[in-house]
Amino acid sequence: MSNLLPTRILKETQRLMQEPVPxxxxxxxxxxxxxxxxxxxxxxxxxxxxxxFKLELxxxxxxxxxPPKVRFMTKIYHPNIDKLGRICLDILKxxxxxxxxxxTVLLSIQALLSAPNPDDPLDNQVANQxxxxxxxxxxxxxxxxxxxxxxxN
Amino acid sequence: MTIETxxxxxxxxxxxxxxxxxxxxxxxxxxxxxRTNSCNNKKLIDDINLxxxxxxxxxxxxxxxxxxxxxxxxxxxxxxxxxxNSEPRRLNATCIKYGELVVLGxxxxxxxxxxxxxxxxxxxxxxxxxxxxxxxxxxxxxxxQEADNLIQKNPNHSVTYTLxxxxxxxxxxxxxxxxxxxxxxxxxxxxIDFIVLDTRVPNLKILNQNQQSxxxxxxxxxxxxxxxxxxxRIYAAGFDATKRIFLGEKATKxxxxxxxxxxVTTNGVLIMHPTNGFIGNDSKSNEWMEVSVCGAVFSLSExxxxxxxxxxQTNNPNKNNILRDGTLIDLCGATLLWRSIEGLxxxxxxxxxxxxxxxxxxxxxxxxVGLKTLVFQTESTPMPSMDTMSSSSSLNSPDRIxxxxxxxxxxxxxxxxxxxxxxxxxxPLCRKVGPxxxxxxxxxxxxxxxxxxxxxxxxxxxxxxxxxxHMASEKTCKYWSRILVPQGTTQxxxxxxxxxxxxxxxxxxxxxxxxxxGV
Numbered sequence: 001m002s003n004l005l006p007t008r009i010l011k012e013t014q015r016l017m018q019e020p021v022p023x024x025x026x027x028x029x030x031x032x033x034x035x036x037x038x039x040x041x042x043x044x045x046x047x048x049x050x051x052x053f054k055l056e057l058x059x060x061x062x063x064x065x066x067p068p069k070v071r072f073m074t075k076i077y078h079p080n081i082d083k084l085g086r087i088c089l090d091i092l093k094x095x096x097x098x099x100x101x102x103x104t105v106l107l108s109i110q111a112l113l114s115a116p117n118p119d120d121p122l123d124n125q126v127a128n129q130x131x132x133x134x135x136x137x138x139x140x141x142x143x144x145x146x147x148x149x150x151x152x153n
Numbered sequence: 154m155t156i157e158t159x160x161x162x163x164x165x166x167x168x169x170x171x172x173x174x175x176x177x178x179x180x181x182x183x184x185x186x187x188r189t190n191s192c193n194n195k196k197l198i199d200d201i202n203l204x205x206x207x208x209x210x211x212x213x214x215x216x217x218x219x220x221x222x223x224x225x226x227x228x229x230x231x232x233x234x235x236x237x238n239s240e241p242r243r244l245n246a247t248c249i250k251y252g253e254l255v256v257l258g259x260x261x262x263x264x265x266x267x268x269x270x271x272x273x274x275x276x277x278x279x280x281x282x283x284x285x286x287x288x289x290x291x292x293x294x295x296x297x298q299e300a301d302n303l304i305q306k307n308p309n310h311s312v313t314y315t316l317x318x319x320x321x322x323x324x325x326x327x328x329x330x331x332x333x334x335x336x337x338x339x340x341x342x343x344x345i346d347f348i349v350l351d352t353r354v355p356n357l358k359i360l361n362q363n364q365q366s367x368x369x370x371x372x373x374x375x376x377x378x379x380x381x382x383x384x385x386r387i388y389a390a391g392f393d394a395t396k397r398i399f400l401g402e403k404a405t406k407x408x409x410x411x412x413x414x415x416x417v418t419t420n421g422v423l424i425m426h427p428t429n430g431f432i433g434n435d436s437k438s439n440e441w442m443e444v445s446v447c448g449a450v451f452s453l454s455e456x457x458x459x460x461x462x463x464x465x466q467t468n469n470p471n472k473n474n475i476l477r478d479g480t481l482i483d484l485c486g487a488t489l490l491w492r493s494i495e496g497l498x499x500x501x502x503x504x505x506x507x508x509x510x511x512x513x514x515x516x517x518x519x520x521x522v523g524l525k526t527l528v529f530q531t532e533s534t535p536m537p538s539m540d541t542m543s544s545s546s547s548l549n550s551p552d553r554i555x556x557x558x559x560x561x562x563x564x565x566x567x568x569x570x571x572x573x574x575x576x577x578x579x580x581p582l583c584r585k586v587g588p589x590x591x592x593x594x595x596x597x598x599x600x601x602x603x604x605x606x607x608x609x610x611x612x613x614x615x616x617x618x619x620x621x622x623h624m625a626s627e628k629t630c631k632y633w634s635r636i637l638v639p640q641g642t643t644q645x646x647x648x649x650x651x652x653x654x655x656x657x658x659x660x661x662x663x664x665x666x667x668x669x670x671g672v
Contacts, residue, residue, distance in 0.1 A: 011524045064522055065570050098522040098570045099581035 005033055008064055012102050024106045026057065034059040038070075038106060042149065043114040047141035048076070051149030055085075055109070057102060067096035068105060077137070077144040079118040079127035087112070088122035249279035251383045252476070253497060253599055254337070254375075255490045257638070258352040258654030260623070261597035270341075271348040274599065277335055277377060277385075285332025285376050286310045286392075288447070291414060292323045304397065312390070312398040312446060314406050314414050322414045332376045336391035337484070340370035344394050351486035354640060354654045368486040371398065373422045373444070375476065383494065385476040388448045389422040398446065415447040420485035423453070426471065427636060431479025431496055432604050438637040440472075441483070441646070448474040483639045490651070492599050499604045503596070507531055510594055512612050518668035520566030522581055523552045527566055527668075529594060559619045560587030562664040567591075590622035592666070593652075600651040601625065602632040615666045623652040624666070634662035 013033070016026050023043070029035040038055040042048030054073040060066050070092060072085035080088040091100055091108055121127030130137040256263075259273030286309070294300045300321045304311050310326035337347045351366045371391035378384045390398045400406055406416035422444045429436040442450045450472050476482075478496030482489040492500065510529045518527045552566040558580040571579035571586075578589035595601070603613060603626050613626035618633070634657055637646035647656045657663070 006523075008522070008524045065568075097581040097584065098568070 009033065009059060016103060021103060021107060021110075024110060026102060026106060034063075036102065040106065040110050040113070042145060043110060046114050047138045048078075048113050048145050048149070051145035053113075053149050055106075057105075059102075064098040064101075067092045067100075068102060070105060070109065075144060075148040077126060077141040078113070079116050079121045079123060079130045079137075080112055082123045086122065088120060249383075250494050250497075251277040251279065251333075251377045251385060252478075252494050253277065253492045254347060254482070255492065255597060255599045256349060256352065257481075257488045257490060257600075257649065257651050258354070259597070260593075260595055260600075260652035270346065271350065274597070275335075275337075275347040277333075277375070279377075279379055279383075280333045283328070283330040283333055283379055285329040285334045285379075286326040287329040287332070288312075288324050288413070289327040290325045291412075292325070294321045294323060295319055297321055308396065310392050310396040310398075312400070312414075314400045314404075314416055315402050316406065317402065324414055329376075331380070332378055335375045335377070336371065337374070337489070338370050338372040338391050339366055339368045340393070342370075342394045344392055344396075345371065349484060349487045349489070352488070352654050354649075354656070366486055367420050368484045369418055369420060372418070372484045373482070385491070385493075386448055386474045387422065387424060387444055387476055387482060388474065389416075389418045389444050389446050400446065409447070409449065413447060415445045415449060417443060417445050417451075423483040423485075423639060424450070424474070424476075425481045425483075426477050427479045427481070430477065431492070431632075432499055432602050436479070436602070436632055437635045438646075438648075441637075441639065442472055444474050450474050481636070481638060485639070488638050488649075488654075490600065497599065501598045501601045501603050503598050506594070506596055506598055506601075509612050509615075513615065513668075516668065516670055518555070518564060518670060520552060520568070521563070521669045522568050522570065523566045525550075525552050525566055527555045527564065528553045529555060529592075555592040556589055557592050557617055557622055557664070557666060558583075558585065558587060558589055559617070559622070559664055560585040562617070562667045564592065564666055564668050588620055590620065592617060592622050592624050595623045595625040595629070595652040597652065600633075601629045603628050616663050617666055618650040618652070618655075618663050619658040619661055621650050621653050621655045623650050625652070627665070630663035633657070 013028055020026075023041040025039045026036045027038075029037060036057040036059075038057050040053045040055060042051035042053065051074075053076060056071050056073055058069045060069060070087055072081055072087065074085075075083075076085070082088075087109060089108060089112060091097070091105065116130060118127040118130035126137070129140070254275045254277065256273050261273060263271065263273040292300075292303060294303065296319075297315065300313055300323050303323055304313070304325075307325060309328070312324045312326070314322040314324070316322060335346045336344055337349055338345045339348065339350055341348060349368060349372070351368055369390070371393055372389075374388050374391045376386050376388065390400070392398055400416045400418070404416050404418065406414060409415050423441045424444055425439055425441045427436050428439045441453055443453055444450055452472075476491040476493070478491070478493040480491040482491060510531045514529055514531065519525065520527055552568060554567045556565050556567050557563070558565070558578060561580050561583050563580050563582045565581070570581060573579060573586050576588070577586050579586045613628075615624050616627045616630040617624045618630060633651050634648050636648055638649050639645070640647050640649065640654075640656065648662055649656055
């Protein structure tokens with residue numbers, strides 16, 4: 001683990017610490033500079049408002065030629081995030097570009113919380129509920145937020 | 154000795170090599186009469202009468218002033234006395250620069266050249282002693298032997314036109330102390346001041362590369378008036394080591410309206426004066442014209458593929474053989490740019506171009522992928538090499554080499570992401586797919602059309618030519634994209650990158666560069 005970190009990762013980390021994105025924090029693990037502890041605050045006017053969601057972000061060996069691996073650790077009721085915390089986001093898959101960064105990925109996830117997309121679901125059950133009865137779905141999302149993402153740490 | 158010839162000839166105009174062949178044209182020379190007198194080992198020539206079919210009796214123009222004087226005064230007025238006994242004339246020893254000839258496609262350097270006369274750029278300075286020549290007399294002779302004898306008696310410059318086995322015209326030249334002559338060609342003989350070989354065109358592949366050269370050994374000559382404004386005129390063909398020019402039986406020849414013999418060379422010398430000049434704002438390509446041995450200018454047909462000499466010399470005063478700033482000279486295999494001294498005074502310096510690069514480097518442009526600062530080569534920073542796999546922090550590492558996605562102009566370091574078929578790449582920033590090439594600064598200042606360099610704050614916005622990635626200013630890129638240049642013998646007219654001669658992309662010949670500034 002003592003091998004030199006690429007300039008790219010060093011620079012990204014540095015900037016994340018020096019100029020953090022509002023509502024997002026990302027801290028590299030003490031023992032593994034490619035593993036980040038992430039916290040995203042639920043965007044205002046979303047069902048996740050007030051919640052603090054924990055994620056893990058890992059940079060694979062090929063990064064930035066391959067996307068980072070990101071997962072929600074906090075349970076969340078969202079049509080594009082499944083029970084295991086996996087995220088359905090194109091830029092984390094086939095739409096990845098090495099010009100994207102940890103910062104931009106986390107911003108995209110934050111935006112996904114503001115605008116759930118039930119037409120491209122990862123959790124069919126949640127997505128279905130979102131389509132059939134959006135009000136009920138949002139209510140559930142708020143409940144989950146209260147239950148799992150507020151003051152639960 | 155008196156030779157009288159009176160015959161009627163039909164001349165078949167020359168056949169040119171490959172596609173530059175001309176349709177046959179018939180020109181007639183009738184009733185050529187000449188008497189050559191020889192006394193005291195000095196030639197003395199009397200009346201030259203070359204009569205055109207159209208004009209019943211017009212005498213050769215050379216007879217006007219110079220010829221008559223030379224005739225009656227035993228050439229005293231014609232040949233300046235520059236012999237070992239007399240004191241050499243130093244007309245003006247201070248260095249006066251007339252202009253420059255820049256070969257397109259070399260970007261200021263010519264690798265593997267150990268000949269001092271073969272360079273990518275040739276500076277024409279006023280000579281210590283004038284060496285210009287001008288025609289003085291025309292002789293019609295029956296045999297080659299007679300022509301040789303005549304020339305032996307007067308070993309000055311001469312042009313020999315072999316019309317047929319029975320008729321040869323020799324035009325003798327005499328020194329002209331008002332002009333300097335500069336000869337250009339493929340020959341390494343000392344008669345050639347500026348050796349020009351065929352330019353390798355990167356994208357014309359094998360077509361021309363291994364073929365015989367199409368540039369003439371004695372391709373053309375430029376005669377410059379020694380006094381301001383240093384008018385420079387170009388003529389087809391150059392004199393060889395024996396001071397002779399030969400136009401063989403197959404060459405296209407004719408008698409002009411002044412009764413003078415004229416002709417064109419095998420692959421020809423073409424010139425083009427760009428409309429609105431080189432440094433103007435709305436400059437564009439103009440008609441390519443062919444120059445004759447006597448400096449007459451003729452229109453070609455639309456493209457070089459089917460050139461045709463029109464019988465009548467153009468009367469348009471703009472169509473002449475006087476070189477102007479920006480005139481292009483095509484020797485069929487290499488294209489030369491003439492920069493006049495006036496034009497050069499308004500042209501950026503090497504220093505200005507270096508300043509631009511330094512400025513770019515100081516912006517610390519970053520590769521959006523590697524997040525490393527990109528480094529352009531300047532005098533002080535050696536070019537990073539693709540081969541060096543040095544440590545990642547080194548300034549020379551490949552990921553610091555500025556590369557450009559040619560579709561969009563986004564500048565990156567060298568990396569391996571997004572490779573598509575045919576070596577195309579997907580730009581990580583905008584996802585456009587297209588070629589991805591290294592950016593190389595155009596460093597030959599004489600090829601820049603910019604004029605606002607005097608204000609050092611006025612650094613240029615960098616653009617790049619497509620498909621080669623040569624970087625230059627917006628004005629320079631736009632200029633060259635509008636200028637059409639003959640390529641080879643069969644490729645017609647194309648716009649080319651002046652730094653490497655590659656044919657520019659028809660659509661989008663250049664792209665504005667987009668740098669990501671360092672964070």
